[in-house]
Every structure is written in C-alpha cells, then in structure tokens.
Amino acid sequence: MAQQQWWKGAVIYQIYPRSFQDTNGDGIGDLPGIINRLDYIKSLGVDAIWISPFFKSPMKDFGYDISDYRDIDPMFGNLDDFDTLIAQAHQRDIKIIIDQVLSHTSNEHQWFIESRENTNNDKADWYVWADAKPDGSAPNNWLSIFGGTAWQWEPRRCQYYLHNFLTEQPDLNFHNPDVRKAVLDNVEFWLKKGVDGFRLDAINFCYHDAQLRDNPAKPKELRQGRGFSEDNPYAFQYHYYNNTQPENLAFMQEIRSLLDRYPGTVSLGEISSEDSLQTMAEYTADGDKLHMGYSFELLTKDYSAQYIRETVSTLESVMTQGWPCWAFSNHDVERVASRWHPSAKTDSKQVSMLTALLGSLRGSVCMYQGEELGLGEAQVAFEDLQDPYGITFWPNFKGRDGCRTPMPWQHEQPHAGFSTSTPWLPVEQQHQALAVDVQLNSEESVLKRFQHFMAWRKTMPALQYGDIEFIDTPEPILAFYRRYEQQSMLCVFNLGDQSHALPLSDKIHTEHTQLQHHNGSLNEGTLTMPGFGCYFAAV
Known part of the structure; x- marks a missing residue:
C-alpha cells in the first residue's frame, strides 16, 4: 500500500472545551479536562482532536472573538497546560489540531484598541474602516450573519468598521501586508509549540471587496441557510463582495508556505460561500493552498440519499486535486441525531448507521464530541441561553446552545460528572442515560458500535483513501x-x-x-x- 499522509482519511474528533470536562469546579471545561480524558479519546480510535478556541477572549462569541492569539484564557488553563496536552496526546499517537480565527479579532484586541483611536496611528489601516454615506448611513448594504448591518459606527474615528459576525468581532484588513504578516506570525507561534495542524475558521472571510460594492438581492425561493437560520436577513443577499474574494487565494498560498516549513502539519479550512463546493476545490487546488476543506453542505436539514449523493458527487467533479473533509455535526448546528431523524427524535440504530456512512465517504472525517454517544439536540430554556445568536433570533431559531451542552460522563453523578458545580449550560436530562459509563458496559451501545467501526475502518484502506x-x-x-x-x-x-x-x-x-x-x-x-x-x- 502506498504511504499516505496521516491526515488523509483521518478521523478528527472535535472538542468544544467549555463543555468537555471541568476539573477546577467553575462549571466550565478546561485543558486539564481534555488531558484527563485522553485515554477515552484514544479508545475511540480517532487520529486527531480538533480543539475549538481556548485563547484569551472576552467570550462574546465563546472564544471566536480573540483578544490575545498567543495566550490561553485563564478559564481554560495556561500555556503549561497546553504543553502538557501536546506531550500527552503525542504519547498516545493522537494529533492536535487547534482553531485559528484569522478573519477578525475581538474588539478588545490591542490591535483594534489602537486602530480605533484615530486615522493616522500605526494600525489605522489594520481593520476595515469606511466613511459614512452623505446621509450618515452605513457604507453599503452588507449584513452580519448574527443579524442586522455588518457596519458599526466608531465615534473616535467618525467612521464605520466592518464586522461580518458580532459587533465585538471587527474584521481585519487583509489588503494590508502588515496584517497578513502579523497573522501568520501568530500562527507560527503555535507551530513552534508543536501543534499538528489548524482548523481555519471562516477562512474565506479574510478579504473584502476593496471597492465596497453592494451585495445583490437574492430571490426568496433561493434563500437557503448554510450554517445560519433561513429567516435570517443574511440569506436575502448574494454574498459576492463581503467574502470569498480572489485575493484570498494568494493568502492561502502564504498559509501553505508556512506550514510546509513544519513537515506533517495540516490545514483544514471552514468554507461558507455562495458556492461552497467550488470554493473548497479552489482553496485546495494545485498542492500549494489548503490541505483540506469542509463546508456546511452536509450540516443541513436535507438528509435524502439524493441530496447526499449529489453533494458528494458535485464536490468530486470539481475537487480534482484537493482532499475533502466531511462532517454531519459541529458546534454551530443542531446535532445530527435529531436533525436527520424523520420525526426529530433520536434512534441508536440511525446514529450508528450515520457514523458508518460518514466514515465511508471519500475524505477525512470530523466527529463532534457526543456523536459517539448518540446525543441528540438538548432543549435549552430561554432563560438559560448563552448564545447571542440564539437570543437575537428566538423563538424561530434557538441558536447553538442545544449542541453545546456538557458531555455526560457518569450517569449517577451531579451534572453527569462534567463538573462539581453548576455548568455554564445545563446538562440535558435525556443525556444522563447515555453517559459514557453506561455505554461502556453495553456491547450493543452506540459508543461500543462506534469504537468497533472505527477500529475496523483502520483495516480498510479503501474506506480511508479510495x-x-x-x-x-x-x-x-x-x-x-x-x-x-x-x-x-x-x-x-x-x-x-x-x-x-x-x-x-x-x-x-x-x-x-x-x-x-x-x-x-x-x-x-x-x-x-x-x-x-x-x-x-x-x-
């Protein structure tokens, strides 16, 4: 058998650290919690773990608003904990992939604090600033995924700044070469720490149209949510100008050039564009850009055989050089065990079939924590919601908290063994019966079937590389x-x-x-x- 790079056909287990395991009793998961569960992760038969952001952050978007890219938020631990995690994972032959959120920062990042002060400071052009229209309104019609205009007025500069997500997440100006260099320097900090790769959040959002042209309207019958609510005004536009710009391809080459200096490392780009499959192909072409791409195409409500067949076949026809990565669940969408069941319930047989299906598609695989247990979407009361997205769009869209509730480890322990104190989100009562300790004692459990399938898959090169x-x-x-x-x-x-x-x-x-x-x-x-x-x- 030809020698393959480790990430080809790999199974990547996504950990949402806030909800994985709490070790210090503050109700929030942490890096020591991941370290304590490495033997469990090893037992799943996965090749790598992808850890969602744990960097310093005001946590307006739970870590995807970063205020310091080179340090760890105290709620998760410290840099010594991360060094231990790397060492302990590598001892078990588990690779470590971490999130990198490059397109925007927190509004509490020092870069933005300096940039917003005036129009002539050293970082004045590090973010996307624009003058108001003559009537004082926003520079164009671009919208935020989280609702409303993508522009926020800043009185210090008397200008608007762009935010494709929350107002607290200002977009960096990648047209500025100093920005690109600083961003890549931050990435290299973690390469020097020994990480094995990066999941690149919203990577097609790095560049904006320098002319700030309006996005055209999208007909009602074509409005579809890809990772966002379909009644969100964001779906009312073709997003031709606020993301996925041609200049971004050169930046993908810069990322690849950096990673090539660290052999064995990998890049996995999250892509959500007007034609995500085509963008995935472009961003992974020619062996000089991203190693892998994944999109929201199989994170939708449609679970028909025809839809899956057409989606994968379409990507196969356009991605002739790159390598795909598929996921049925992640931290942004309703859990697949509920989303794809005909009656919106959960069924252990269906969950195991979906694990086998995902593990049989051509490409690498992202498995979200709890999928191996067959967890369905948690029901979170409005008063318990944490996600600003869900709070804004309630009740039509309840946000992302339902897929982010804590992992159930021990069915008879308070909070299912996740924490000794009240967790940041409540443990779903129905998840208690699906706790890890229960399922490890049953050969017919979803967890045991997951372990058996993953072990068998490793013996089947056709499933991994074919x-x-x-x-x-x-x-x-x-x-x-x-x-x-x-x-x-x-x-x-x-x-x-x-x-x-x-x-x-x-x-x-x-x-x-x-x-x-x-x-x-x-x-x-x-x-x-x-x-x-x-x-x-x-x-």
Missing part, C-alpha cells in the same frame, strides 16, 4: 463503491426507518465476501436492508 463511485438507487437507499489499489468495497446505507429490498444487478453483484459491521442480508441476489441498516461487502 475513490468513490455512486450507484443509482431509489430513496432512501444510498450506495457506492470505494476502491483503493487491490481493494474494492460495496457500501450500502438505508437512510429510512423502514425495511427495503434492493435487487443487486449484475453490475453490482458481490462475491458475498461479507465484511463486519453490517446488518443488511443478501439472499439470491436481493439485498434486504432493515431500517437504518448498513451493508459492506468486498466486490
């Missing part, structure tokens, strides 16, 4: 081949809750060399798939 070829099947059946060198596999998934019979044509006739982790049955050329079933066979 090409993919879809087979035309009726709803709700999704079927495809994975092929790598001498190994060829048929993978079939029933996305529905009812049993289906699938006649296998001569084209997809199998030798009936069945592989483990399947519950479909083949008899005289007909494959019977139970509800939420999956089937693997050598062909």
Whole structure:
C-alpha cells in the first residue's frame, strides 16, 4: 500500500472545551479536562482532536472573538497546560489540531484598541474602516450573519468598521501586508509549540471587496441557510463582495508556505460561500493552498440519499486535486441525531448507521464530541441561553446552545460528572442515560458500535483513501463503491426507518465476501436492508 499522509482519511474528533470536562469546579471545561480524558479519546480510535478556541477572549462569541492569539484564557488553563496536552496526546499517537480565527479579532484586541483611536496611528489601516454615506448611513448594504448591518459606527474615528459576525468581532484588513504578516506570525507561534495542524475558521472571510460594492438581492425561493437560520436577513443577499474574494487565494498560498516549513502539519479550512463546493476545490487546488476543506453542505436539514449523493458527487467533479473533509455535526448546528431523524427524535440504530456512512465517504472525517454517544439536540430554556445568536433570533431559531451542552460522563453523578458545580449550560436530562459509563458496559451501545467501526475502518484502506463511485438507487437507499489499489468495497446505507429490498444487478453483484459491521442480508441476489441498516461487502 502506498504511504499516505496521516491526515488523509483521518478521523478528527472535535472538542468544544467549555463543555468537555471541568476539573477546577467553575462549571466550565478546561485543558486539564481534555488531558484527563485522553485515554477515552484514544479508545475511540480517532487520529486527531480538533480543539475549538481556548485563547484569551472576552467570550462574546465563546472564544471566536480573540483578544490575545498567543495566550490561553485563564478559564481554560495556561500555556503549561497546553504543553502538557501536546506531550500527552503525542504519547498516545493522537494529533492536535487547534482553531485559528484569522478573519477578525475581538474588539478588545490591542490591535483594534489602537486602530480605533484615530486615522493616522500605526494600525489605522489594520481593520476595515469606511466613511459614512452623505446621509450618515452605513457604507453599503452588507449584513452580519448574527443579524442586522455588518457596519458599526466608531465615534473616535467618525467612521464605520466592518464586522461580518458580532459587533465585538471587527474584521481585519487583509489588503494590508502588515496584517497578513502579523497573522501568520501568530500562527507560527503555535507551530513552534508543536501543534499538528489548524482548523481555519471562516477562512474565506479574510478579504473584502476593496471597492465596497453592494451585495445583490437574492430571490426568496433561493434563500437557503448554510450554517445560519433561513429567516435570517443574511440569506436575502448574494454574498459576492463581503467574502470569498480572489485575493484570498494568494493568502492561502502564504498559509501553505508556512506550514510546509513544519513537515506533517495540516490545514483544514471552514468554507461558507455562495458556492461552497467550488470554493473548497479552489482553496485546495494545485498542492500549494489548503490541505483540506469542509463546508456546511452536509450540516443541513436535507438528509435524502439524493441530496447526499449529489453533494458528494458535485464536490468530486470539481475537487480534482484537493482532499475533502466531511462532517454531519459541529458546534454551530443542531446535532445530527435529531436533525436527520424523520420525526426529530433520536434512534441508536440511525446514529450508528450515520457514523458508518460518514466514515465511508471519500475524505477525512470530523466527529463532534457526543456523536459517539448518540446525543441528540438538548432543549435549552430561554432563560438559560448563552448564545447571542440564539437570543437575537428566538423563538424561530434557538441558536447553538442545544449542541453545546456538557458531555455526560457518569450517569449517577451531579451534572453527569462534567463538573462539581453548576455548568455554564445545563446538562440535558435525556443525556444522563447515555453517559459514557453506561455505554461502556453495553456491547450493543452506540459508543461500543462506534469504537468497533472505527477500529475496523483502520483495516480498510479503501474506506480511508479510495475513490468513490455512486450507484443509482431509489430513496432512501444510498450506495457506492470505494476502491483503493487491490481493494474494492460495496457500501450500502438505508437512510429510512423502514425495511427495503434492493435487487443487486449484475453490475453490482458481490462475491458475498461479507465484511463486519453490517446488518443488511443478501439472499439470491436481493439485498434486504432493515431500517437504518448498513451493508459492506468486498466486490
């Protein structure tokens, strides 16, 4: 078998540190908590962990508003804790990927504090500033994802500044080479610390249109949410000018050039654009930009076989050089166990089937903490909400708190063993019964099935590195081949809750060399798939 880079086909386990494990009793997870759970993470059979931001921050957007890129917020620990985490993870052959939020800072970052003072200081041009229109209104019609205009008036400069997210998250001006250099210097700080890679938050938002042209309106029938509420005015525009500018490709090359000086490190870009699949292809092309890209295309409400087949096939047709990464859940969207169930409930069989499906698509995999337990979306009362996004758009959109509640470790302990005191978000009562200690004692649990599948997947190079070829099947059946060198596999998934019979044509006739982790049955050329079933066979 040809030698592959470690990140190709890797399973990356996303940790949202606030909600993983609290060790000091303040109700907020921390870096020592991650260290204490490294043996558990190792048992999952994953290759790397991606840790959401733990840098110094006012926490207006829970760490995605960074005030110091080179230090750790005291609520999470300190730099010594991070050094220990790196060392302990590497001892277990677990790679460490950390978030980097490059497009914007906190408004409490020293760069912004200096920049906002006047128009002639050393950092006056480090952020996106613009004069008001003659009538005093904002420079153009750009909108913030979090609601309302993307421009905030600053009385010290008598100008507006751009914020694609919260008003407390001013956008940096990447047209300024000094900004790019300073940003990359911050990235290199963590490379020198020994990290194995970066998940690059909103990486296509780094550049804006220098002419500040208005975004055109989008027809109502074309408004779709990709990581944001569909009734959000943000969906009313084509976002041609406030992100995904051509100049950003050169910056991707600068990032890659830096990482190439640290062999074995990897970049994973989060991309949300008007054509995210095309942007993923562009940002990973030619071997001189990002290593991998992922988008919100499979983080939607649509879970039909046709949608998944068309989404993956479209990316396959345009991403001829790069490497994809797929996710069904993360810290920004409703948990897949609830989002993709026909009745918005949760079903352990469906959860295990979705794990197998995600782990069988061509590319690398991001698994969000709690997916291995089959956690569904938590119900968070309005008075307990923390997410400013959800508070703004309540009640039509409840924000992101429901996927961010604490991990349940011990079902009989207060707060499910997450903390000895009241957590920052309440533990979902229904999650208590799905706690890690319960599931480790049952061979039929979602957790045990997750562990078994991931261990088996590591023995299947076709699933890790192979090409993919879809087979035309009726709803709700999704079927495809994975092929790598001498190994060829048929993978079939029933996305529905009812049993289906699938006649296998001569084209997809199998030798009936069945592989483990399947519950479909083949008899005289007909494959019977139970509800939420999956089937693997050598062909």
